[in-house]
Amino acid sequence: MEFGLSQEQVMLQASVERFLQAHGGLARTRKFIAEGQTRASDVLEGLAGLGITGLIIPEAFGGVGLSFLDAAIVAEALGRFVTPAPFVGTAVLAPLALMRAAVRHRSLSGCPSWRLERLWPGSPFPRRRVPGAMPA
Helix, strand or coil: CCCCCCHHHHHHHHHHHHHHHHHCHHHHHHHHHHCCCCCCHHHHHHHHHCCHHHCCCCHHHCCCCCCHHHHHHHHHHHHHCCCCCCCHHHHHHHHHHHHHHHHHCCCCCCCCCCCHHHCCCCCCCCCCCCCCCCCC
8 A cells, every 4th residue: 555645646746836936935925915915816827727726626527637635735735835825715615515516406417518617707717737737
């Protein structure tokens, strides 16, 4: 039995950390606070470009289709870099609750065109990206 991260998980971790080294960190968080920003749109957009906002959403519904362990890897990196962007509530709990509610009411069955981005028009939720790929 292996207790380490898989190669894909290491790539995901490295990709998120590379992005946060370039666009996050304590300096970005201080700017966020000093300017009284309500959200760090640049950071959130970049994370969405990596597919982080659709991480646990199945691919059939427009997400990346990864696991809660992958979400924990991302959460750890976001915390390490003191990232001023929502994650657990918006990219894990909200999609999970919406998917469970939709399945419970059978609105997902037989409807492969259902996508979470329809719930947030104009927002970066979700964008599918291969883990490990940096945004263009």
